[in-house]
Structure formats: structure tokens, C-alpha cells
Amino acid sequence: MSGFSxxxxxxxxxxxxxxxxxxxxxxxxxxxxxxxxxxxxxTKTLPSVSIIVPCYxxxxxxGKTLLSxxxxxxxxxxxxxxxxxxxxxxxxxxVLKRFGRHRNVDIFHKENGGKYTALNFGLTQARGKLVGxxxxxxxxxxxxxxxxxxxxxxxxxxxxxxxxxxxxxxxIIQFVQHAEYQWGIFLRKVLSYVGSLYVAPGPFSIxxxxxxxxxxxxxxxxxxxxxxxxxxxxKHHYRILNAHNAFVHTVAPPTLKKLYRQRLxxxxxxxxNALDYRExxxxxxxxxxxxxxxPMAVITIFITLYYIITAxxxxxxxxxxxxxxxxxxxLPALSLExxxxxxxxxxxxxILFLTLALFILTITLLLLGKRIAxxxxxxxxxxxxxxxxxxxIAPLWLLKAxxxxxxARKVQWR
Amino acid sequence: xxxxxxxxxKYVFVFIITSVIFFTAxxxxxxxxxxxxxxxxxxxxxxxxxxxxxxxxxxxxAESSCDTIGDSILSEELGSLGEKLAYTEERRGNxxxxxxxxxxxxxxxxxxxxxxxxxxxxxxxxxxIFILYFYSNKGDCPDCTREGYVLTRLRKKYPxxxxxxxxxxxxxxxxxxxISIKKIERKLPALVIDNSVYYGFQGVKDIEKIIPRLSExxxxxxxxxxx
Numbered sequence: 001m002s003g004f005s006x007x008x009x010x011x012x013x014x015x016x017x018x019x020x021x022x023x024x025x026x027x028x029x030x031x032x033x034x035x036x037x038x039x040x041x042x043t044k045t046l047p048s049v050s051i052i053v054p055c056y057x058x059x060x061x062x063g064k065t066l067l068s069x070x071x072x073x074x075x076x077x078x079x080x081x082x083x084x085x086x087x088x089x090x091x092x093x094x095v096l097k098r099f100g101r102h103r104n105v106d107i108f109h110k111e112n113g114g115k116y117t118a119l120n121f122g123l124t125q126a127r128g129k130l131v132g133x134x135x136x137x138x139x140x141x142x143x144x145x146x147x148x149x150x151x152x153x154x155x156x157x158x159x160x161x162x163x164x165x166x167x168x169x170x171x172i173i174q175f176v177q178h179a180e181y182q183w184g185i186f187l188r189k190v191l192s193y194v195g196s197l198y199v200a201p202g203p204f205s206i207x208x209x210x211x212x213x214x215x216x217x218x219x220x221x222x223x224x225x226x227x228x229x230x231x232x233x234x235k236h237h238y239r240i241l242n243a244h245n246a247f248v249h250t251v252a253p254p255t256l257k258k259l260y261r262q263r264l265x266x267x268x269x270x271x272x273n274a275l276d277y278r279e280x281x282x283x284x285x286x287x288x289x290x291x292x293x294x295p296m297a298v299i300t301i302f303i304t305l306y307y308i309i310t311a312x313x314x315x316x317x318x319x320x321x322x323x324x325x326x327x328x329x330x331l332p333a334l335s336l337e338x339x340x341x342x343x344x345x346x347x348x349x350x351i352l353f354l355t356l357a358l359f360i361l362t363i364t365l366l367l368l369g370k371r372i373a374x375x376x377x378x379x380x381x382x383x384x385x386x387x388x389x390x391x392x393i394a395p396l397w398l399l400k401a402x403x404x405x406x407x408a409r410k411v412q413w414r
Numbered sequence: 415x416x417x418x419x420x421x422x423x424k425y426v427f428v429f430i431i432t433s434v435i436f437f438t439a440x441x442x443x444x445x446x447x448x449x450x451x452x453x454x455x456x457x458x459x460x461x462x463x464x465x466x467x468x469x470x471x472x473x474x475x476a477e478s479s480c481d482t483i484g485d486s487i488l489s490e491e492l493g494s495l496g497e498k499l500a501y502t503e504e505r506r507g508n509x510x511x512x513x514x515x516x517x518x519x520x521x522x523x524x525x526x527x528x529x530x531x532x533x534x535x536x537x538x539x540x541x542x543i544f545i546l547y548f549y550s551n552k553g554d555c556p557d558c559t560r561e562g563y564v565l566t567r568l569r570k571k572y573p574x575x576x577x578x579x580x581x582x583x584x585x586x587x588x589x590x591x592x593i594s595i596k597k598i599e600r601k602l603p604a605l606v607i608d609n610s611v612y613y614g615f616q617g618v619k620d621i622e623k624i625i626p627r628l629s630e631x632x633x634x635x636x637x638x639x640x641x
């Protein structure tokens with residue numbers, strides 16, 4: 001391997017290690033604070049909340065989503081549920097009819113205009129002091145809203161985001177995401193502590209209504225309006241926190257094709273919004289967000305890509321070598337006689353040790369997320385699937401997203 | 415509850431921890447690499463002693479029987495040394511000074527073994543089969559990798575076959591002298607078998623055809639396998 005290539009690997013490993021250690025140390029610093037948060041109860045009157053549920057062709061899940069909202073352990077007179085049917089062409093409207101009889105459910109039908117237009121329409125109808133959204137393929141746990149409301153007792157908090165877990169994973173693609181979301185739970189909590197949350201996800205992020213009054217409504221945000229609104233809030237120095245013990249379940253894409261489209265949209269949206277909000281980068285006034293979190297989020301995309309491509313390249317080279325061997329000398333090239341174990345041929349170098357350190361740290365952080373979500377940190381099959389499969393599938397959308405951003409190609413919602 | 419401010423002290427602290435992990439891994443990795451180089455050197459020393467011992471035996475030949483010499487000399491160990499050296503060269507690059515130095519010692523050992531075996535064969539009436547193989551790994555020999563596979567296969571199939579591989583570009587006078595004595599042109603890969611030079615890729619069957627005697631020295635395992 002050339003000196004330049006080796007040097008580059010050392011640099012990216014250093015950056016990756018630095019960021020993960022930064023996250024881990026922050027977690028260790030805040031462990032006690034986290035415990036206190038978990039035991040905190042509402043001391044003031046619960047605020048009124050409006051939850052907007054935009055839906056487009058969600059006949060399969062919308063019913064369950066609304067039931068989970070109706071089952072929230074929250075005073076009914078303080079909870080307004082606004083459902084916006086954004087021009088669905090399936091039987092979503094029919095399902096919604098069943099919920100019309102609930103006094104705190106307001107149902108609206110409009111022409112299809114995209115998620116952000118549905119959310120903005122919902123904002124015009126919202127009466128609550130707090131306004132939130134819930135994707136129509138997500139389900140809230142009973143106490144989630146109360147746990148989120150606690151955080152709003154602090155007047156400086158402008159938005160609170162929950163912990164998201166994959167709803168009933170049933171195939172490998174969903175198990176991979178299950179582990180990935182647990183990593184996300186850890187990451188979101190730590191980023192919350194360092195004031196660096198840059199996404200207010202569709203599943204149950206709650207805002208003070210004044211946020212929209214002051215900085216404006218949702219925008220398309222390159223098909224990632226949840227990312228754009230969070231970055232806009234960060235630009236205005238608004239505090240966004242995470243209620244790690246408020247859980248929301250979301251239906252994860254069940255097929256590789258659907259996952260690819262979702263992740264392509266997320267990655268593309270992130271890169272485009274990062275460009276739009278580039279003024280946040282490397283500015284002292286934006287603290288950890290500008291100096292480390294956002295730059296690392298961008299760099300990580302390229303680092304992941306580099307790592308994965310290098311790994312695939314190596315596997316490809318080795319395969320080609322064996323194919324050439326077989327073509328040259330026939331199958332005896334693979335006879336057991338040619339194999340003999342000698343520690344000498346095990347590639348024990350500093351890059352191996354550093355990769356190992358990075359790997360162990362990544363698993364530790366993932367398991368910490370698992371502990372927050374499930375109360376234990378056993379290594380289960382989802383973690384193994386994640387470690388084995390994610391590196392193989394992630395390049396698909398990472399490469400395409402970079403290509404789309406570089407060549408100004410637009411990514412669509414569906 | 416949050417700490418938004420730019421925290422220089424924390425960044426420095428994280429930097430120190432990262433650096434400690436980084437340099438520990440660096441030193442541990444280097445330690446193992448050095449161990450590998452030491453292992454190669456140690457094998458080379460052993461072979462050097464073996465050759466010296468054989469040369470001494472040869473000098474004493476007048477007073478001893480041919481039976482005591484012959485197979486006691488290297489071959490297997492030289493083969494494994496070659497593999498380790500090739501691996502190290504692949505990892506560290508063919509321009510690495512340590513690799514070049516090891517390769518020079520290895521090539522000298524090969525030449526010494528080749529000469530000694532020739533002398534012993536003459537004296538004792540042995541009839542060993544030698545292949546001298548000249549390659550280049552500077553990107554100007556697309557068939558050299560495949561030729562390497564063929565020779566590795568032949569070495570496994572015929573353990574008594576003595577293969578000596580030389581880097582055509584190695585800046586070592588002994589190798590360059592061998593190249594000029596055998597009149598090897600830069601048309602690689604090149605094989606010297608029974609004083610004839612064969613240029614270009616030669617497959618297993620081609621070489622078996624060139625050296626019909628190979629079938630006589632096939633290992634019994636291989637003979638069973640082939641039948």
C-alpha cells in the first residue's frame with residue numbers, strides 16, 4: 001500500500017476515534033444527569049399540545065398511529081390531534097372516517113403537496129402551546145408525551161425529540177435498522193447534551209409553537225424538512241433536547257429497495273442542508289455543533305465510504321487472485337495442502353489495532369444505546385446483522401447521494 | 415442541561431486520549447512488524463549456517479561418504495522463507511529498504527545453495543532438477559504472478575524439485591552476474607531448465623513436458639491423487 005494511502009487511513013482513523021471518544025466521554029460525564037432526568041416528574045400544569053399527523057397513502061398504519069395517540073396518558077382536553085390527509089389515493093380517507101367521532105381529533109383533506117405542506121397546514125389549525133408531529137407509520141408509547149412535557153418546564157427549551165425504535169422487526173433488513181436505531185438513541189442523547197441535535201425527526205418531535213412564529217414554518221428542506229427545521233433552530237441558537245426515555249416505535253422499510261430510497265433521501269437531504277447551513281460550520285458561536293459535530297457528520301459519510309470501498313476492493317482483489325490461481329493451476333490451487341496456518345501471515349499492524357479499537361468503541365456505543373432502549377446490553381442478532389450487513393449496503397445510498405449532490409440531481413420523496 | 419459552548423479543554427482532553435490509543439496501537443503494530451523482520455533474519459541466519467555446514471561437509475567429502483550430504487540441505491526452509499519474504503514485500507512495498515536488504519541476502523543464499531548443489535551433484539553423481547526463475551514486480555511482467563502460482567504448485571507437487579527465484583531488477587552483483595552468465599534477456603518471466611532458457615508464461619503441463627523426469631520424483635501422495 002502506498003505511503004499516501006496509509007497516511008490517509010491514519011488520518012481518517014484518528015478523526016473517527018476522536019469523535020467516538022468525544023461521544024463516550026460526554027456520556028460518562030452526563031450519566032448522573034441522565035439518571036436524574038429519568039426520575040423527574042411534572043411539577044407544573046401540563047401544557048396543551050397539538051400533534052400533527054400528515055399522511056399520504058398510509059392506510060395500513062394510520063389507524064394504529066392514531067390509536068396510539070388516543071391512548072396517550074395525557075389529559076384529553078389538552079391534546080389536539082390534527083390529521084392531514086395529503087391527497088392519499090388509497091383508502092386512507094376511509095380509515096380516517098372511523099376517527100371522526102373523537103372530539104380531540106381534527107381531520108383535514110387536502111390536495112397532495114408534500115409532507116411539509118401538510119405540516120404547515122396543520123400548524124394553521126394548531127391550538128396547543130406545544131406543537132408536534134407524528135409520522136403516520138409511527139406509534140407512541142403511553143407515557144411518551146408526559147415524559148417529553150417535563151423538559152418544557154425549562155423555559156429555554158424550544159424543542160424535544162424522543163428515542164425512536166424499530167417497530168416489531170421481522171426480517172434481516174429491519175433487524176439491521178433495529179440496531180442502527182439503537183446507536184441513534186445513544187447518539188441523539190449525547191448530541192442533546194452538547195447542544196448539537198441537528199434533526200428533529202418526524203416521529204414525535206415536539207416544539208414550542210413560538211418556534212414557528214419566530215423562525216417560520218416548515219420548508220421542503222430537500223425532502224428532509226425535519227433536518228432543515230432543526231438546523232434553522234440551531235442557527236437561531238434555540239435549544240433542542242432529547243427525552244431518551246420517551247419512546248416512539250416506527251415501521252422501518254422492510255426491503256432493501258425501500259431502505260435504499262429512504263436513506264438516499266436522508267443522506268442527500270443532510271448534505272444539501274449542510275451546504276445551505278454551511279455558516280454553522282467551524283464557528284465558535286455554534287459550540288460543539290459547529291466545531292465538531294457537523295464537520296464530523298459530513299466527514300463520516302466519506303470515511304464510511306472510504307472504509308467500505310477499501311474493504312470491498314481488498315475482498316475483490318483476493319477473489320481475483322484465487323480465480324487467477326485456479327485458472328492457472330486448476331483446482332489443486334485450493335487443496336488443503338496449500339494452506340498452512342502461520343501467524344506470520346496474519347496482518348498484525350497498527351492499522352489493524354486501530355481499526356479494532358474503533359470497532360470495539362462503536363459496539364460499546366451501540367450497546368449503550370441498547371441499554372437506554374431495552375435496559376440491557378446483550379449482543380443480540382440485530383447487532384450482528386448490523387455489523388455484517390450495514391457495511392455492504394450503506395455504500396449504495398452514500399455513493400448515490402454524493403453523486404446526486406455533486407451533479408445537482410434532485411431526490412424525490414417516493 | 416446542555417453545554418453548547420466551544421469547550422477547548424474538552425477537545426484537548428479527547429485529543430490526548432485519542433493520541434494515547436493511537437500511538438499505543440502504532441507501537442504495538444510496529445513491534446509485531448519488527449518481530450516479523452527478525453523472524454526472516456533468523457531464518458536467513460539458520461539457512462546461512464546450514465549452507466556453511468554443507469560447504470564444510472563438501473570440503474570434507476574426500477573423507478566422508480556422499481550418503482551423509484544430499485537432502486540435508488535447505489529446500490523446504492528456503493521455500494517458506496521465500497513465501498514470507500514475498501508477503502513482507504507485498505505489505506511493505508518493493509522499494510522498502512529493509513525488504514530489499516532481506517531480498518539480497520535471500521538471493522545470495524539461493525545462489526550459494528544452487529552452486530553447492532551443482533558441485534555435490536557432480537561429485538556424488540546425483541541428478542537433481544533445478545529451475546531458475548527470473549521475474550520482475552515492477553509492473554512490466556504481467557505473466558509473472560501466474561508463473562509464480564505455477565511454480566508454487568510445482569514445488570508442492572514435486573518436493574524434490576529445486577526452484578530458485580530471482581528478481582531480475584535486484585541491484586545485487588551476484589544476481590546480475592548470474593543473469594549475464596545465463597544470458598537472460600529482459601523478456602520475463604524467464605525460466606532456466608537444464609541450461610536452456612524459456613521465455614514467457616509456462617504452465618504446469620508445459621514444464622512437465624520440458625522436464626519428463628519430473629514424473630519420477632513425484633511424491634507418492636501426489637501420485638495417488640493424480641491416478
